[in-house]
Amino acid sequence: MDVVNYQCPNCDAPLKFSSKSQQWDCEFCGSSFKLEDLKGQEAKGEGTVTGGEYDAAENEWREDELKGMKVYSCEQCGGEIIADEMTSASFCPYCGNTAIFSKQFEGAYRPESVIPFKMDKKQAKEAYQKFCKGKWLIPRDFTSANKIDEVTGVYVPFWLYDCEADSDITFHATKIKTWRQGDYEYTKTDYYAVRRSGNMAFTQVPADGSTKMDDDLMGALEPFQYQDMTDFSTAYLSGYLAEKYDQGAEDVKPRVDTRMRNSAVGVLQDTVRGYSSVNVAQNVTNLNYGKTRYVLLPVWMLASKYKDKDYMFAMNGQTGKMVGNLPISVPRAVATFFGIMGGTALIGYIGAVILFLLGGM
Amino acid sequence: MNKRITAAVLAALMTVLMTVPAFAYEERVFDDAGLLSEDEITQINEEIDTIRSTYDCDVVVVTTNDSEGKTAMEYADDYYDDNGFGIGAERDGIILTINMDIREYWMSTCGQAILWFSDSEIESMKSTVQSYLSDGSYGDGVLAWLGDVSYELEYDDGSGYIIEESNPFADALGIVPMALLIGLILAVILIIVLIRICRTAVTPAQAGDYLQKDAITIKKREDLFLRSHTTSVKIESDTSSSGGGGSSAHTSSSGSSHGGGGGKF
Numbered sequence: 001m002d003v004v005n006y007q008c009p010n011c012d013a014p015l016k017f018s019s020k021s022q023q024w025d026c027e028f029c030g031s032s033f034k035l036e037d038l039k040g041q042e043a044k045g046e047g048t049v050t051g052g053e054y055d056a057a058e059n060e061w062r063e064d065e066l067k068g069m070k071v072y073s074c075e076q077c078g079g080e081i082i083a084d085e086m087t088s089a090s091f092c093p094y095c096g097n098t099a100i101f102s103k104q105f106e107g108a109y110r111p112e113s114v115i116p117f118k119m120d121k122k123q124a125k126e127a128y129q130k131f132c133k134g135k136w137l138i139p140r141d142f143t144s145a146n147k148i149d150e151v152t153g154v155y156v157p158f159w160l161y162d163c164e165a166d167s168d169i170t171f172h173a174t175k176i177k178t179w180r181q182g183d184y185e186y187t188k189t190d191y192y193a194v195r196r197s198g199n200m201a202f203t204q205v206p207a208d209g210s211t212k213m214d215d216d217l218m219g220a221l222e223p224f225q226y227q228d229m230t231d232f233s234t235a236y237l238s239g240y241l242a243e244k245y246d247q248g249a250e251d252v253k254p255r256v257d258t259r260m261r262n263s264a265v266g267v268l269q270d271t272v273r274g275y276s277s278v279n280v281a282q283n284v285t286n287l288n289y290g291k292t293r294y295v296l297l298p299v300w301m302l303a304s305k306y307k308d309k310d311y312m313f314a315m316n317g318q319t320g321k322m323v324g325n326l327p328i329s330v331p332r333a334v335a336t337f338f339g340i341m342g343g344t345a346l347i348g349y350i351g352a353v354i355l356f357l358l359g360g361m
Numbered sequence: 362m363n364k365r366i367t368a369a370v371l372a373a374l375m376t377v378l379m380t381v382p383a384f385a386y387e388e389r390v391f392d393d394a395g396l397l398s399e400d401e402i403t404q405i406n407e408e409i410d411t412i413r414s415t416y417d418c419d420v421v422v423v424t425t426n427d428s429e430g431k432t433a434m435e436y437a438d439d440y441y442d443d444n445g446f447g448i449g450a451e452r453d454g455i456i457l458t459i460n461m462d463i464r465e466y467w468m469s470t471c472g473q474a475i476l477w478f479s480d481s482e483i484e485s486m487k488s489t490v491q492s493y494l495s496d497g498s499y500g501d502g503v504l505a506w507l508g509d510v511s512y513e514l515e516y517d518d519g520s521g522y523i524i525e526e527s528n529p530f531a532d533a534l535g536i537v538p539m540a541l542l543i544g545l546i547l548a549v550i551l552i553i554v555l556i557r558i559c560r561t562a563v564t565p566a567q568a569g570d571y572l573q574k575d576a577i578t579i580k581k582r583e584d585l586f587l588r589s590h591t592t593s594v595k596i597e598s599d600t601s602s603s604g605g606g607g608s609s610a611h612t613s614s615s616g617s618s619h620g621g622g623g624g625k626f
Contacts, residue, residue, distance in 0.1 A: 010585065029587035137555045168581075180596065188591040195583040201576035205568045219564025259568035266567060271579055314562075326559040337552050341544035348540025349533050356529035 009037065010193060013172070013281060028172060029193060049257060052161060052289025054109075054249035061110045065234050071244070079212045081154075082242040084234055093152040093241055093301050094212045095310075109245075109294050111232040114155065115224055117240065117298040117317040121151050124300035124315050131313070131322040136336065139329035142306050150303040153317060155237065155296035156213055157245035160204040161256050162290035167264040168197040170282045173275040192275065196268040202260055204293070207252040209245030213299075214312065215255065220323035221316045224297055228318060232296065242296060249292050261285045389413075389446075394424035394461045401500030408507045416514040418474055419447045419454025422503050426461050433458060433465035433623050438613035447471055455621070457490070457506055459499065466494055467623030468506070470608075475620035476521030479606045482513050483622040494626035524607040 008015050013028035023032045072081045074092035081093065091097060119127075125148060132143050171194040178187045204226055208218040264285045272278050298317025303310065306327050313324030389409045390402050397405070409420045421441060428436050437458040441447070447454040451472030459466045468486065470478050478486070486509045493502025608620045 010587070135555075135559050137559055173584075183596050184593045185596055186591055186593045188589060190589045191587040193583075193585045193587055195581060195585070196579060197581040198577060198579040200578075201573045202568055202571045203573055205571045214562060216562040216564050220562045222565060223570045255564070256568065259564075259566065263567040263569050263572055266569065267572070267577060268579070271582065323561040325562045328556060328559055333552060333556070336555070337548045340548040340551055341541060344544030344547055345537055345540040348536050348543070352533035352536040353529045356532050 007282070009033065013193075029191065046261070046283070047167075047285040047287065049253075049287045050289065052163070052249065052253060052292050054159070054292045054294060065110070068234060069237075072241075077212070080244050080246075082237070082244055083240075084237045091150060093150065093154050093303075111157070111296045112293050113229045114232045114236050114296045115226070115229050115298055115318050116236050117153055118228070119298075119300065119315065119317050119320050121153065121300070123320065124151055124153075124302065124317075127315055127320055127322045128302050128313060131324075132326065135326060137328045137333050138326050139306075139332065142327055142329075148302050148304050150301075152301045152303075153240040154299050154301050155240055155242035156218065156299045157209040157243055158206045158218075158295050158297045159209050159245075159249050159252055160206050160293040160295055161202070161249075161253065162204060162292070163202045163256070163260060164288045164290065165200050165202065165260055165264045165285050166197075166288065167200070167268055167283070167285040168195070169265060169268045169280060169284070170195050171269065171272055171278050172281045173272060173278045175274070176276040193281070194272050194275070194278070196271055198268055200264060200267055202263070205256045205260065206297070207255050209247045209249075209252055209294070210243050211246050212243070217312065217314045217323060218299070221297075221299060221314055221321060224316065224318055229295065236296075240298075245294065249294070253289075257287060260287060389419075389421050391421075391423045391425075394426045394459065396424045396459065396461070396499040397503070398500060401504070405500075405503055405507065408504065408511075412507065412511050412514065413448065416511070417448050417453065418477065418510075418514055419452070420507065420510060421446050421454065421456040423456065423458040424461065424499070425458065428460045428463050428465075433460050433463065433467035434469065434611075434619075434621075435614065436460060437467040437469035437621070437623070438617075438619045439615065441469055441471055441619070442613055442615040442617055449473075452617070453477075455510060457503065458623075459494065465623060465625050466490060467621065469619045469621040471617065471619050475523065475608050475610050475618065477517045478510075478513055478620065479521055479608045480524070480620075480622070481606075483608075483620070485509070486513070487622055487624055491624060491626055518606075520606050522607055524609040 007013065008026035008029060008031060010026065010029050010031050013026050015024040015026055015033065017023075018025050018032075021032065023034055025032050068084055070083055072083060072092075073079070074081075074095060074097055076097040077092060077095040079092055079094040128148055132138060173192045173194045175190040175192070176187065177190075178185060180186070206222065206224065208215065210218075261283060265280055265283055269278060269280070300315040300317050302313040302315065302324075304313070305311070309327070311324065311327065313322065315322045390397070390405050392402060405422060409422070412418060412420050421444075423437075423440055425436070431439065437456050440458060441452075441454070441456040446452065446456065449472065453472035453474045455468060455470045455474050455478065457466065457468045468478075468483065468490075470483075486506060489509050490502050490506050493499070493505055610618045610620045613619050
């Protein structure tokens with residue numbers, strides 16, 4: 001028998017074929033269907049994705065701009081950095097290697113907009129010191145002996161997507177009531193299929209277009225304040241490095257898709273009220289992308305080495321938000337864990353002794 | 362039948378009547394405070410004798426005007442221990458003291474009698490005794506108490522046990538596994554929080570920051586009731602019985618173990 005996955009026309013739950021009744025049964029709402037009821041049912045996927053192609057035609061480099069630009073390439077990691085004529089890069093901001101060479105700038109789209117740096121190098125260093133403070137599990141010698149090896153201001157390429165989401169979401173929901181009557185406790189569970197559909201619009205959802213930059217690190221820097229965004233000019237690059245995107249608009253879109261689908265569920269689920277439990281049974285969200293922008297966003301990259309391991313931290317060059325994964329001292333974590341466990345047991349024991357002593361008087 | 366035989370039988374009977382009580386009545390009533398009449402003492406002695414022979418449980422009644430600076434409990438325990446009362450190796454028995462100077466009474470049990478008279482039984486015996494003593498009916502009080510004693514001995518089912526004296530340090534150990542479990546949960550939560558503080562490189566899962574709040578349209582709302590399902594569970598009621606048969610015990614100055622109870626009157 002062919003495995004065909006039909007969905008219940010009433011509640012969208014998956015149907016099971018019963019060989020006994022030769023019908024399709026819904027385990028959720030208890031209905032049964034014949035094949036002719038189900039025929040013509042479209043297979044429902046996650047939803048469609050349309051639009052969002054980047055139109056580069058409106059953003060061409062001007063001759064004079066190209067002349068004033070150099071590209072540094074790292075021998076070790078292959079990373080490429082753009083800098084203006086006046087700014088010389090002495091090390092690679094991705095791997096810290098100093099063996100970098102410059103070559104002729106070529107290719108790549110011209111960024112449409114840029115958010116200029118608002119935070120300077122000093123503020124980045126201060127923010128990092130603060131960032132390390134008060135975090136119990138960091139190894140002591142990391143904070144005391146730790147020096148930030150490199151602090152680099154980098155304009156990171158981001159793709160910004162406008163998108164409309166058209167969602168049709170089915171939830172399985174229950175209302176549970178319990179009461180006592182005589183010697184029995186009764187639990188009544190009412191099952192509901194709740195359906196919500198709606199439209200919503202997202203503007204300028206960002207995703208970084210650099211394989212060199214850790215996606216999680218860049219994602220954690222959000223949000224950027226777009227009201228400070230201005231038209232791109234090479235003048236902004238002075239004193240900073242910039243990166244050429246190496247992931248196109250289409251490459252990073254799936255990351256944005258997922259985030260918007262999750263948000264759509266959240267928006268529609270907010271309207272499902274008064275139930276004891278609500279679970280998503282099916283989420284069909286069609287994404288219709290609008291304009292896609294290619295922009296540069298300001299990021300301070302801070303590189304640090306601890307016990308031969310590289311640690312990268314990033315600060316939002318506009319808002320000063322600092323993110324990154326700090327090393328965790330395993331002995332400290334273990335000591336803390338057992339300290340808390342033992343401490344709680346000891347406090348509980350002493351408390352119990354005191355209670356017994358007071359009770360026994 | 363002649364008079365001689367009658368006289369001999371009478372004499373023999375007299376001997377028996379005279380000697381048997383003298384032999385059987387080991388002195389068990391010590392009315393130092395002079396609260397009891399001759400008749401009452403005789404009656405009490407007879408009753409005690411019956412209990413002693415029937416149940417192998419020694420019974421002693423003491424009244425005093427001088428508690429020697431002891432509490433009623435200490436006085437009763439010591440009086441029993443010092444005079445070597447009790448039947449059998451464990452010196453089974455019960456003593457009732459009425460301490461007029463401190464207006465307290467105490468009944469102290471020893472040996473197996475600690476088990477025969479449970480705490481709850483002692484409590485009910487106390488309420489019997491107390492009402493008589495408060496009225497000054499000492500003789501009736503003692504007799505009523507003896508009635509209780511024989512009643513409890515008659516209906517003892519042998520299920521008595523000693524309630525272990527509570528040791529707060531040992532008892533509190535019982536809470537340690539629970540405290541460790543709570544500690545474990547706390548530790549796990551705290552460690553997760555502490556680790557998450559150190560690891561902030563996380564992409565947001567949603568795109569809510571970029572949602573245009575004024576551009577949300579809900580096109581369809583449909584809440585379809587499918588079915589209902591009701592289950593029932595029988596509520597188990599607690600059937601823990603009251604009236605514990607346990608007896609608590611303490612150690613007297615001589616080192617022997619005593620149970621019992623008493624109070625003021």
